Amino acid sequence: MKLKSLLIAATALTMSVPAAFAEDMTIVSWGGAYSASQNNAYHKPYMAMHPDVNIINDESSNEAVAKLRAMNEAGNVTWDVVDVVASDAIRLCDEGLAVEINADEELAPAPDGTPASEDFGDLLVSECFIPQIVYSTTFGYRTDMVGDTPPTDVCAVFDTEKYPGKRSLEKRPINNVEWALLCDGVAKEDIYDVLSTPEGVDQALAKLATIKDDVIWWSAGAETPQLLADGEVVMGSTYNGRLFSVIEEQKQPVAMLWDAQVFDLDGWIIPAGLPEDRLKRAMDYIYFATDTQRLADQAKYISYGPARKSSAPLVGKHADLGIDMAPHMPTDPENAKNTFLYNYEWWADNRDDLDAKFQAWLAQ
Amino acid sequence: MTDTAHTSPVLTTQDGVPLKVSIARATRRQKFRAFLLVSPLLLFILITFTAPIVDMLYRSVENDIVSETLPETVVALEGWDESSGEIPGENVFAALSRDLAIAAEEKTHTRLGSRLNYENPGMSSLFRKTGRRVGRMDEGNYTEQFIDIDADWGAPKTWQVIKQFSSPITAGYFLAAVDAERTPEDGLQFKPSDERIYLFLFWRTLLLSVTITAMCILLGYPIAFLLSNLPMRTSNLLMILVLLPFWTSLLVRTSAWKVLLQQQGVINDTLVWIGLVGDDSRLQLINNQTGTVIAMTHILLPFMILPLFSVMKTISPTYMRAAKSMGASDWYAFWRVYFPQTVPGIGAGSILVFILSIGYYITPELVGGTSGIFISNRIAYHISSSLNWGLAAALGVILLTVVLVLYWLYDKIVGIDNVKLG
Numbered sequence: 001m002k003l004k005s006l007l008i009a010a011t012a013l014t015m016s017v018p019a020a021f022a023e024d025m026t027i028v029s030w031g032g033a034y035s036a037s038q039n040n041a042y043h044k045p046y047m048a049m050h051p052d053v054n055i056i057n058d059e060s061s062n063e064a065v066a067k068l069r070a071m072n073e074a075g076n077v078t079w080d081v082v083d084v085v086a087s088d089a090i091r092l093c094d095e096g097l098a099v100e101i102n103a104d105e106e107l108a109p110a111p112d113g114t115p116a117s118e119d120f121g122d123l124l125v126s127e128c129f130i131p132q133i134v135y136s137t138t139f140g141y142r143t144d145m146v147g148d149t150p151p152t153d154v155c156a157v158f159d160t161e162k163y164p165g166k167r168s169l170e171k172r173p174i175n176n177v178e179w180a181l182l183c184d185g186v187a188k189e190d191i192y193d194v195l196s197t198p199e200g201v202d203q204a205l206a207k208l209a210t211i212k213d214d215v216i217w218w219s220a221g222a223e224t225p226q227l228l229a230d231g232e233v234v235m236g237s238t239y240n241g242r243l244f245s246v247i248e249e250q251k252q253p254v255a256m257l258w259d260a261q262v263f264d265l266d267g268w269i270i271p272a273g274l275p276e277d278r279l280k281r282a283m284d285y286i287y288f289a290t291d292t293q294r295l296a297d298q299a300k301y302i303s304y305g306p307a308r309k310s311s312a313p314l315v316g317k318h319a320d321l322g323i324d325m326a327p328h329m330p331t332d333p334e335n336a337k338n339t340f341l342y343n344y345e346w347w348a349d350n351r352d353d354l355d356a357k358f359q360a361w362l363a364q
Numbered sequence: 365m366t367d368t369a370h371t372s373p374v375l376t377t378q379d380g381v382p383l384k385v386s387i388a389r390a391t392r393r394q395k396f397r398a399f400l401l402v403s404p405l406l407l408f409i410l411i412t413f414t415a416p417i418v419d420m421l422y423r424s425v426e427n428d429i430v431s432e433t434l435p436e437t438v439v440a441l442e443g444w445d446e447s448s449g450e451i452p453g454e455n456v457f458a459a460l461s462r463d464l465a466i467a468a469e470e471k472t473h474t475r476l477g478s479r480l481n482y483e484n485p486g487m488s489s490l491f492r493k494t495g496r497r498v499g500r501m502d503e504g505n506y507t508e509q510f511i512d513i514d515a516d517w518g519a520p521k522t523w524q525v526i527k528q529f530s531s532p533i534t535a536g537y538f539l540a541a542v543d544a545e546r547t548p549e550d551g552l553q554f555k556p557s558d559e560r561i562y563l564f565l566f567w568r569t570l571l572l573s574v575t576i577t578a579m580c581i582l583l584g585y586p587i588a589f590l591l592s593n594l595p596m597r598t599s600n601l602l603m604i605l606v607l608l609p610f611w612t613s614l615l616v617r618t619s620a621w622k623v624l625l626q627q628q629g630v631i632n633d634t635l636v637w638i639g640l641v642g643d644d645s646r647l648q649l650i651n652n653q654t655g656t657v658i659a660m661t662h663i664l665l666p667f668m669i670l671p672l673f674s675v676m677k678t679i680s681p682t683y684m685r686a687a688k689s690m691g692a693s694d695w696y697a698f699w700r701v702y703f704p705q706t707v708p709g710i711g712a713g714s715i716l717v718f719i720l721s722i723g724y725y726i727t728p729e730l731v732g733g734t735s736g737i738f739i740s741n742r743i744a745y746h747i748s749s750s751l752n753w754g755l756a757a758a759l760g761v762i763l764l765t766v767v768l769v770l771y772w773l774y775d776k777i778v779g780i781d782n783v784k785l786g
Contacts, residue, residue: 062748063748063749065748065751066747066748066749066751069751091478091751093474094474094475094477094478094488094492095474095475095478095751096471096472096474096475166627171734202558216651216733217651217733217734219729230626230628231628232626232627232628345489348488348489349481349485349486349487349488349489350485350486351750352481352482352485352750352752353485355750356559356561357558357559359561359742360558360559360560360561361558362734363561363564363565363568363734363735363737
């Protein structure tokens with residue numbers, strides 16, 4: 001008898017649980033400190049406001065484009081909102097794998113009523129893309145390995161006499177060829193014109209060839225911070241937020257070199273082919289997660305600049321360390337004296353071609 | 365019995381049915397039952413393994429996107445001579461405007477743009493740009509309107525590419541996979557030397573795989589010999605030492621090699637400490653071919669030791685004793701009596717190690733730097749990064765063919781019956 005009633009109670013309990021459970025919404029992002037910052041700034045408050053939604057984090061952003069294409073072909077899209085870099089958003093939009101979004105109608109205006117399209121401004125680089133942060137790819141160096149004259153110029157990367165030792169660069173042409181030309185005397189505004197010619201590509205590779213033997217090529221953002229911490233390299237490129245955590249959170253003898261940092265964007269897309277109810281929920285989440293206050297909140301946890309102009313004045317202190325975050329933002333005027341804006345259109349056209357040349361050059 | 369067999373030309377059962385038919389009938393049920401038993405597994409493999417692979421490999425030639433997105437243009441282009449050096453006539457441009465208007469509405473034009481961009485850089489933005497404005501075109505004089513949108517429409521090259529890739533099946537991906545391309549005159553040529561990479565990578569993959577296999581034989585043979593000749597208690601203990609790394613996660617082992625081999629790593633630190641190398645000339649052991657060979661030899665070593673061990677276990681020690689009693693030296697007895705009996709084990713181990721290493725991906729990616737990466741790293745790049753799945757499929761087909769050809773060669777030279785796993 002006792003067992004029977006226990007069983008009945010257990011069955012009743014399991015039957016009633018699904019009703020109490022919220023519906024799952026899968027949000028895809030990069031993992032690590034970045035996902036944690038989104039969790040604190042967006043997911044937790046959103047779930048508090050909507051107890052019927054349960055957000056699941058998926059850390060697949062680095063292969064999001066390939067996976068979304070496969071899901072689309074299989075006709076079963078399991079992701080609701082996806083965090084990608086701008087160039088991936090452009091490709092997803094080109095392939096019809098992401099939903100087009102009308103910023104003014106579907107995103108929150110700034111607190112003073114400025115429509116979203118003006119608040120984001122030029123950063124809306126694709127019809128499908130809602131920018132979230134501005135990040136930069138820049139250099140960090142070991143303060144104990146550069147002597148009394150720490151580098152202030154990006155061309156220090158190419159100066160192996162003054163700064164001997166290995167450097168780490170990303171294993172792809174993007175950013176590297178631009179820096180190479182810049183340090184080979186090409187003016188900033190002419191770089192993409194020069195790169196459009198075969199001679200320009202040769203020039204960039206020739207400049208990179210001068211340090212080829214001193215380079216460790218990375219493919220994951222975490223590699224340079226690790227190499228710097230181990231003292232394997234004297235300087236290396238990576239995302240500024242990663243360097244922030246090496247310097248401020250792990251207190252390694254590393255410093256930032258903000259010169260010629262390359263701005264890039266990261267943000268949300270919504271996959272095409274979602275059923276009506278999930279699409280509506282995803283749009284509702286996006287409306288909330290990209291408003292002025294939420295974008296400013298994220299900067300409490302990670303040193304990436306909010307994409308809205310109206311968020312900048314609201315950036316405060318780091319949630320745990322209590323230090324002012326503004327001076328660590330790539331967009332801070334002190335850091336952004338000499339910046340480089342990555343040309344999405346040019347790379348969308350030339351990426352495959354230049355990558356083949358670059359990989360052939362690497363393999364030689 | 366023998367009498368009846370001689371008198372009648374066909375063996376029959378008692379009721380006059382030919383024996384062959386009767387046996388077939390009797391075993392049919394049995395065969396059917398056996399088939400039913402394996403059918404779930406067969407079906408499972410067909411659906412989840414064979415079909416997706418065939419589908420993926422078919423992408424290496426599939427190309428119906430052009431004729432599906434631009435049906436009228438493709439038909440109209442048939443009348444155009446691509447070697448004339450001139451752009452096609454107004455009728456083609458008119459057809460293009462109709463095709464693109466539909467494509468832009470369905471948003472398939474950008475997809476076509478990224479497909480054609482693999483063949484001719486610039487096509488991606490050309491289609492994106494044109495798609496935005498094609499809806500607002502005026503009636504008539506399309507040639508001028510298109511060239512007005514982008515001067516590339518006035519370049520014969522653009523049209524050559526569209527015409528060349530308008531058929532539903534293409535060899536383009538396979539050509540790209542062997543560093544070749546089509547000339548405008550429909551001939552074939554190698555790509556400029558600064559863009560060739562795949563043949564070289566195939567070659568390097570083969571070479572490094574052979575090196576790794578040889579290293580595994582060199583290191584694995586003595587261990588297997590030791591294991592098979594020690595008393596059970598000790599050999600079991602040693603066997604665990606072989607199997608323990610085998611059971612450890614691949615990523616953990618690879619990362620451990622990173623810690624050991626890097627310039628500020630354990631091995632270099634030790635060498636500097638005992639004074640074998642100077643502090644400023646630390647050895648470069650990782651992020652190059654050396655790193656790949658070391659890490660992969662370690663990871664694949666159990667696949668060599670285990671088959672060798674099980675073959676050596678079956679070799680009776682009396683053969684060696686007999687050889688020595690007849691006056692053979694240790695070396696002579698080993699080389700002429702023992703070693704030939706272990707060849708099937710070497711064969712099995714070599715096939716395992718070689719085929720595993722030729723398709724290896726994660727270890728070369730992590731420790732190979734630029735000079736130690738394999739063709740599989742490029743395949744992965746095209747699947748997940750550049751999204752050129754056609755090229756990835758073509759490279760995959762070639763790799764699969766190479767493995768099958770090598771397997772066939774191995775069968776011809778060594779003989780596949782001469783392989784033993786125990």
